[in-house]
Amino acid sequence: AQSVTQLGSHVSVSEGALVLLRCNYSSSVPPYLFWYVQYPNQGLQLLLKYTTGATLVKGINGFEAEFKKSETSFHLTKPSAHMSDAAEYFCAVRNNNNDMRFGAGTRLTVKP
Amino acid sequence: DVKVTQSSRYLVKRTGEKVFLECVQDMDHENMFWYRQDPGLGLRLIYFSYDVKMKEKGDIPEGYSVSREKKERFSLILESASTNQTSMYLCASSQGQGIAEAFFGQGTRLTVV
Numbered sequence: 001a002q003s004v005t006q007l008g009s010h011v012s013v014s015e016g017a018l019v020l021l022r023c024n025y026s027s028s029v030p031p032y033l034f035w036y037v038q039y040p041n042q043g044l045q046l047l048l049k050y051t052t053g054a055t056l057v058k059g060i061n062g063f064e065a066e067f068k069k070s071e072t073s074f075h076l077t078k079p080s081a082h083m084s085d086a087a088e089y090f091c092a093v094r095n096n097n098n099d100m101r102f103g104a105g106t107r108l109t110v111k112p
Numbered sequence: 113d114v115k116v117t118q119s120s121r122y123l124v125k126r127t128g129e130k131v132f133l134e135c136v137q138d139m140d141h142e143n144m145f146w147y148r149q150d151p152g153l154g155l156r157l158i159y160f161s162y163d164v165k166m167k168e169k170g171d172i173p174e175g176y177s178v179s180r181e182k183k184e185r186f187s188l189i190l191e192s193a194s195t196n197q198t199s200m201y202l203c204a205s206s207q208g209q210g211i212a213e214a215f216f217g218q219g220t221r222l223t224v225v
Contacts, residue, residue, distance in 0.1 A: 006154075009152060032211050034214075042218075043202070043216045043217060043218045043219060044155075044202070044204075044216040045216075046213045050211075051211050090155065092214075094211070094212075097162070097168065098142075098143050098160075098162050098206070098208060099145070099157060099160045099168065099170065100145065100157070100160075100206070100214050101157060101171075102147070102154050102155035102156075102157075103154050104153055105155075
């Protein structure tokens, strides 16, 4: 099964700074990729998903992700961090048999 | 809106007990999933089901079984609970076709003492 690897279990940025959360996938063919967010004591909600044809994917709350086949990456970015972005972020891949595998997660801290 | 409902938010069980975690979805989704979430390990797939009575093992099926007798309901069973099964358990569902995302329940925090 395809898998994803998230680089960095913790990322800390200042409010207003760029957010960059890294995700690499294992497949040699473009997979179905997703980013989810989990706020404290809440369930997971979808931020964005990759659909073939568009390398830059826009999501909710100002987040976007760029699919780079040459680097097998799907990194999540936001130009300017807000305190409310503090959460845990998960990258996920959907396999051809319809299961979904998640990365280990990256906890984002936003400093005032 | 899609709703995935897990029967309990918190559970405390004793070692050796048989434990049932229930999950119901209301959007006629073909796929249903059970994950456990542990700090630093992310979400690990225990089992998933792509149709009624059909199941596939995920990455960590040992000590667990599942049941899907109706399309909307997917149960996770801990045959004999152990302390290392203390965790947060998340249920999810998704459509069978297309680039369909998974929708999650609120989770069940299980403590085995």
